[in-house]
Amino acid sequence: MSGKKWRCAAPFVMVVPVGVCAYLNEPLNAAAESKQARVLPDDPYFDLQWGLHNTGQEVEGTPGLPGADVSAPEAWDVCTMPSSVTVAVIGTGVDPHPDLVGRLLEGTGTVGDLYDSLDRCDSGTRVAGIMGAERDNEMGIAGLHDTIAILPIRVSEACTTTPAEIAEGINLAVEAGVHIIVVPVTVAYTTAGLQEAVDTALDADVLVVAAAGNTGGDETRYPAGCEHVLAVSATNNQDTLADSSSFGSHIDLAAPGWEIWSTTTGEDYGYGTSTAYAAAHVTGVAALVKGCSPQLSANALAQLLFDSADDLGLSSWDDHFGHGRVNAEAALSLAEPPALRIVAVNPLPQQVPPEEVATLVVKVLEGSETLQPDSVMLAHRISPEEFTMTAMTDLGDGLFEAHLPASPCETVIEYYFSATGIERTQVTDPWNAPQAFHSTMATERQVLFTDDFEQDLGWTMEAQGAETTGEWERVEPVGTTAQPEYDRSPNAGTMCYVTGQHTGGSAGTADVDYGPVCLVSPAVSVGTLDAEVRFARWFYSSGGDDPDELTVEMSRDGGQSWTTVETIDSTDGWEFHSFKLSDFPDVIGNDLNMRFTTSDPTSDSLTEAAVDEFSVTAILCSGSGGGADGDADDNGVIDLDDYAILHSCLNGPAVPSGGGVCDVFDFNDDNHVDLMDVAAFLTVFDLAP
Numbered sequence: 145m146s147g148k149k150w151r152c153a154a155p156f157v158m159v160v161p162v163g164v165c166a167y168l169n170e171p172l173n174a175a176a177e178s179k180q181a182r183v184l185p186d187d188p189y190f191d192l193q194w195g196l197h198n199t200g201q202e203v204e205g206t207p208g209l210p211g212a213d214v215s216a217p218e219a220w221d222v223c224t225m226p227s228s229v230t231v232a233v234i235g236t237g238v239d240p241h242p243d244l245v246g247r248l249l250e251g252t253g254t255v256g257d258l259y260d261s262l263d264r265c266d267s268g269t270r271v272a273g274i275m276g277a278e279r280d281n282e283m284g285i286a287g288l289h290d291t292i293a294i295l296p297i298r299v300s301e302a303c304t305t306t307p308a309e310i311a312e313g314i315n316l317a318v319e320a321g322v323h324i325i326v327v328p329v330t331v332a333y334t335t336a337g338l339q340e341a342v343d344t345a346l347d348a349d350v351l352v353v354a355a356a357g358n359t360g361g362d363e364t365r366y367p368a369g370c371e372h373v374l375a376v377s378a379t380n381n382q383d384t385l386a387d388s389s390s391f392g393s394h395i396d397l398a399a400p401g402w403e404i405w406s407t408t409t410g411e412d413y414g415y416g417t418s419t420a421y422a423a424a425h426v427t428g429v430a431a432l433v434k435g436c437s438p439q440l441s442a443n444a445l446a447q448l449l450f451d452s453a454d455d456l457g458l459s460s461w462d463d464h465f466g467h468g469r470v471n472a473e474a475a476l477s478l479a480e481p482p483a484l485r486i487v488a489v490n491p492l493p494q495q496v497p498p499e500e501v502a503t504l505v506v507k508v509l510e511g512s513e514t515l516q517p518d519s520v521m522l523a524h525r526i527s528p529e530e531f532t533m534t535a536m537t538d539l540g541d542g543l544f545e546a547h548l549p550a551s552p553c554e555t556v557i558e559y560y561f562s563a564t565g566i567e568r569t570q571v572t573d574p575w576n577a578p579q580a581f582h583s584t585m586a587t588e589r590q591v592l593f594t595d596d597f598e599q600d601l602g603w604t605m606e607a608q609g610a611e612t613t614g615e616w617e618r619v620e621p622v623g624t625t626a627q628p629e630y631d632r633s634p635n636a637g638t639m640c641y642v643t644g645q646h647t648g649g650s651a652g653t654a655d656v657d658y659g660p661v662c663l664v665s666p667a668v669s670v671g672t673l674d675a676e677v678r679f680a681r682w683f684y685s686s687g688g689d690d691p692d693e694l695t696v697e698m699s700r701d702g703g704q705s706w707t708t709v710e711t712i713d714s715t716d717g718w719e720f721h722s723f724k725l726s727d728f729p730d731v732i733g734n735d736l737n738m739r740f741t742t743s744d745p746t747s748d749s750l751t752e753a754a755v756d757e758f759s760v761t762a763i764l765c766s767g768s769g770g771g772a773d774g775d776a777d778d779n780g781v782i783d784l785d786d787y788a789i790l791h792s793c794l795n796g797p798a799v800p801s802g803g804g805v806c807d808v809f810d811f812n813d814d815n816h817v818d819l820m821d822v823a824a825f826l827t828v829f830d831l832a833p
Contacts (some may be wrong), residue, residue, distance in 0.1 A: 183217075185217075185279050185280050186281075186282050187280065187281065187282070187283065188282070188283070188284070189284055189285045189413060190286050193216075193285055193404075194213060194403075195213055195214060195274075195399070195400030195404055195421075196213055196217070196286065196288070197213055197216060197217055198210060198211060198212045198213035203381050204415065206380075206381060206382070208381035209382045212381055212382060212469075213400065214425055214429055214470055214472045215474070216286075216288055218472070219429075219432060219473040219475075219476050221473075222436075222473055222476040222477060223432065223476050225487045225507065226291065226431075226435025226436050227291075227485060227486075227573075228435065229289060229292055229293070229324065229431040229434045229435045230249070230292075230293040230294075230295060230320075230321070230322045230323050231276075231293070231294055231295070231322060231323065231324045231325070231326060231431055232294075232296075232297055232316075232317035232320065232322040232325045232326070233271055233272055233295070233297065233326055233328070234299055234310060234313035234317060234325060234327045234328075234329070235268045235271065235298070235326075235327065235329045235420070236263050236264045236265040236267045236300045236303065236328075236329065237251070237253070237261045237262050237264055237269075237298035237300070238251065238271075238272045238296035239262055239263045239269045239410075241269055241273065241277075241407040241408075242283065242284075242411055243273060243281075243284040243287075243407050244269075244272055244273065244278070244407065246278075247276045247278070247287075247292055247293060247294050248272070248294050249293055249294065249295045249296075250634060251295060251296030251297060251298065252296075252297055252316060253298035253299070254297070254309045254313050255298070255299060256298075256630070257629075257630035257631075259630065259631075259633065259718075260634065260636075261298045262298075262636065263298075263409050264298065264301065264302065265303040266408055266409050266416075267328055267420050268328065269407050270404070270407060270416055270420070270421060270424070271420055271421065271423070271424040271427075272294050272424075273285055273287060273407030273413075274287065274288065274404065274421055274424035274425060274428055275288055275289060275292055275424050275428035276288070276289055276290070276292035276294055276431075277406075278290065284407065284413055285405065285406060285407065288431070288432055288472065289428055289431040289432045289435060292428075292435075295322055297313040297316055297317055298313075299313040305329050305331060307331050307334055307337065307366065308338075310327060310329070310331065310366075310367060311337045311338045311340070311341035312341075314327075314338075314341040314342065314344070314345055314367075315341050317345070318341075318345050323350065323431070323434055324350065324351045324427055324430055324431055324434065325350055325352045325353065326352075326353045326354070327354040327367055328418070328419075328420030328421075328423055329355070329420070330354070330355055330358075330365035330366065330368065331365065331366050332366070334366040334367065334369060338366060339370050339371065342370045343371075343372060345372075346372045346442055349441055350442055351374065351430060351442040351445055351446060352367070352372065352373045352374065353373070353376060353423050353426050353427045353430065354366075354367045354368040354370075354373050354374070354375055354376065355368060355375075355418065355420045355422065356368045356376055356377045356378070356390040356395055356419045356422075356423075357390035357419055358388045358390065358418055358419055360387055360388045360390070361390065361391075362391055363390050363392065364393075365390055368394060369394045374396045374397060374446050374449070375396050375397075376398065376401075376419060376425075376426045377389045377390065377391050377398045377399075377419060377422060377464060377465060378399070378401025378418065378421070379398050379399065379400055379401065379402065381402065381403070383456055383469065384456075385398070385457075385464045385465070386401055386402040386417060386419075386422075388417060388419075389401065389419050390419065391464045392463050395463055395465065397426055397453055397465075397466045397468065397469070398453075398456065398464070398466060398470070399422040399423070399425035399469060399470045400469075401417065401418055401419050401420070401421045401423075401425070403416075404416055404417070404418075404421040406421065425470060426470050429449065429470050429471075429472040429475060430445055433448065433472070433475050433476055433479055436479065436481075436485070437480065437481060437482055438482060438485065440479065448478055448479055449467075449470055449475055450467040450468075451478060452470075452471055452474035452477075452478045453467045453474075454470075455467075455468040456468050456469055480512065481512050482511045482571060483513040483565040483569035483571055484508055484509065484511055484513060484515060485511060485571065486506050486509075486520075486573035487507050487509060487573075488504075488505075488573075489505045489543065490505065492582050492584070493584050494584060494585070495584055495585045495587050495588075495589075496548060496557070496584050496586050497588060498550075498551065498552060498554075498555070498586040498588060498765040499550050499552065499553070500550050501547045501548065501550050502584070504545070504546055504548065504559075505539070505543060505544070505545050506520075506536070506543070506544055506561055506573070507543050507544075508520055508542050508544060508563050510542075512565075513565030514565065515565060515566070516563075516564045516565060516568070518535060519564035520535070520562070520563045521533050521534065521535060521536060521561070522536055522546035522548075522559060522560075522561055523559060523577070523578065524548055524557060524559040525559070526551065526557060526558075527556065527558055531558075531559075531560075534546055548584070550586075552586065553587055553765035554585065554586065554763065554765075555585065555586045557583065557584050557585070557586065558582070558583045559581060559582050559583070560573060560577035560578060560582060561573045562577070586765075587763060587765060588763070588764040588765045589761050589764065590762045591760075591761050591762075592668055592669070592670060592675060592762050593666075593668040593758075593760040594759040595758045595759070596633045596637050596639075596758075597618055597631070597633075597637075597640050597641060597756060597758075598633070598638070600618060601666060602666035603641065603665055603666060604663075605661070605663055605664075606661070606662040606664065607660075607661045608660055608661075609659060613654055613655070613656065613657045613658070614643045614644030614654055614655050614657060614659070614744075614751070614752070615644075616661055616663040616740075617643075617645045618640070618641050619639065620639055621642045621645065621754065622646060624651035625651045626651045626686075626750050627651070627752045628640070628717070628754050631754075631756050632680040632682075632757050633756060637756075640754055641740075641754065642752070643661055643742065643751075643752050643754070644656055651750060652750045655744070655751050656692070656742055656744045656751040656753070657744050657751075658743065658744060658745065659744060660741050661741070661743065662740065663739065663740040664703070664739045665736075665739070665758065666737075667702070667735040667736065667737055668735065668736045668737075669734060669735055670725065670736045670760065670762065671811075671823045671826065672732075672811050672823060673725075673762045673763065673824060674724055674725050674726045675736070675760050675761060675763060676724050676761045676763060677709075677722060677724075677725070677759070678720060678721070678757075678758070678759050678761070679720070679721060679738075679755060679757060679759070680720050680755070680757045681694065681715060681718075681740070681753070681754065681755050681756075682718050682752075682753065682755075683712045683714060683752075683753045684715075684752045684753075685742075685744075685749050685750065685751045685752075687748060687749045688744070688746065688748035688749035689746070689748065690749075691714075691749055692743060692744050692751045693713050694711070694712045694753045695708060695711050695741045695742070696709045696710045696712070696738065697709060697739045698725075698728065698737070698739075699731075699737045699739070700731050700733025700736055700737075701733045702733075702735065702737070707731050709723055709738075710723075724763070736760060740753065740755050773808055774786055774790070774809060774825045776790070776793075776808050777789065786825075789805065789809075790809050790817070790821075790822065790825055793809050794809075794818070794822065809825060
């Protein structure tokens with residue numbers, strides 16, 4: 145028996161629906177015939193994915209053993225609509241491959257540029273493809289779980305890592321609320337901190353899967369060797385241990401890891417051999433099972449994978465294959481189905497049109513219970529109000545429809561779904577609602593200006609005083625204790641504006657002294673529309689009798705007057721700040737400039753500032769005077785015909801409340817159509833498709 149310890153693990157009793165797993169009891173050649181007869185994905189490289197579907201196809205000159213795979217197509221037949229599951233990939237990063245569109249969350253890192261999660265060594269992108277490449281898209285390969293959400297956490301700067309960096313990655317993943325963690329990278333030793341991170345994950349009901357290592361011998365690598373980690377060795381297409389795979393008393397499961405075809409960096413595909421890819425197969429299967437049986441705990445999920453694995457090598461557990469090679473169909477068939485399961489038919493909206501009803505459709509899948517009639521409900525609220533329960537309309541075939549109410553612009557709507565089985569078991573989506581819920585915002589927005597500072601878009605720098613140092617510069621920053629080493633842009637971005645850039649010396653070599661030094665944005669045309677201004681800023685000031693400040697100001701009159709937006713005395717690294725123009729109703733004008741200013745009047749402080757990721761986004765549904773939108777002829781298009789009508793309204797009498805066609809031009813709701821409204825109309829006209 146394996147020396148690894150699992151908490152609360154108990155064997156499962158296998159309950160197999162008639163006909164679901166019949167091929168398991170057939171001779172091997174009959175199983176292969178069954179595989180060949182199935183309807184397979186239309187992904188052109190699927191035949192190269194022997195790890196998912198081994199019919200005996202030759203790989204790199206070696207014929208395969210039919211059935212030596214994870215039984216993916218059979219598993220997809222058992223569970224056709226798995227719920228989305230979030231998996232963290234803690235390794236070398238993940239590139240945004242075309243076959244992974246819509247699956248990657250914004251990642252992070254524990255080394256180097258913490259906002260860069262791009263793949264350094266190709267491994268993470270391969271792992272992501274095995275688990276979640278889009279299926280049936282006539283492109284590339286098929287992933288095990290087609291609606292997976294993948295959170296990349298890069299812990300490797302140059303294809304190597306440390307226990308502390310992996311531990312930090314695990315802790316970040318747990319804080320992000322993932323369901324499963326896979327660690328495809330390995331280290332030769334462990335630490336108390338790494339084991340503590342693993343224990344924290346299990347306490348949070350998060351399963352941790354790790355690659356056994358690629359030493360080719362009986363050597364323990366970590367975190368695979370940690371307690372409560374599911375350690376995975378690699379098999380080849382003959383169902384024997386891959387030559388390069390590590391093995392030993394810590395092994396829990398085996399999975400295909402030899403010559404695995406998957407997504408690669410550079411938006412390509414290729415073969416690769418590693419226990420990392422074996423761990424990806426196990427994680428993909430675990431995600432699929434979790435998506436079909438959301439009620440499974442991390443311990444129960446691990447035990448189920450053990451109990452359903454295909455035994456290889458010695459009877460029961462052995463140090464090459466653990467409990468055996470993972471089998472997705474057997475695991476799904478062994479799992480006790482939930483009473484019911486609620487699955488969104490389409491991706492749930494992040495925003496909905498303001499003042500309009502939004503339609504949501506879900507499918508309720510029956511499991512151990514049939515659905516109680518009239519029990520599918522939508523709960524919604526505008527926080528902090530109480531949830532309002534609304535019965536969903538039965539569309540037939542398990543589909544149910546409901547509507548989020550029309551809500552004012554910029555309103556956040558929180559909601560969840562519930563359904564009750566005939567035995568009165570209630571299930572929700574999210575599973576732990578109402579403590580957790582979905583949310584969307586009623587808004588209509590248009591980006592007016594965005595700048596990640598990778599190019600010069602016209603910012604200006606000003607410095608006062610002959611002895612002033614530390615002027616603003618657009619550069620790739622050189623890190624010090626007072627200044628960021630990396631910009632705030634995700635992934636490939638490198639440039640930002642900083643004060644006092646230098647290439648050597650102490651932290652104060654070129655910091656801000658005297659001043660002030662100012663950074664001024666180019667003018668952004670906003671008219672009279674409301675808009676959200678968002679930016680990342682860094683500010684450090686220490687020492688001296690009077691620590692300095694970074695002042696952020698706005699102007700809408702060409703810089704003749706400035707209004708303070710915020711004053712910062714310090715930040716904890718890069719921090720974002722945002723505000724709406726409507727927060728400052730007394731500041732008017734059609735063009736917006738922003739100014740970032742700091743100084744060190746007595747030169748006795750270490751003072752540095754930085755700015756990145758600046759954007760101005762129009763809130764088109766806000767401040768529009770009771771529905772003013774400029775579409776006077778109500779044809780859905782804002783065009784020159786509307787412009788002509790605007791002129792007749794501009795030259796006419798005052799617009800009373802309910803003043804007919806001219807109401808659509810009264811953007812500032814002052815009962816007059818004047819030059820301010822003309823400016824607002826021109827802004828909308830410019831934004832019109």
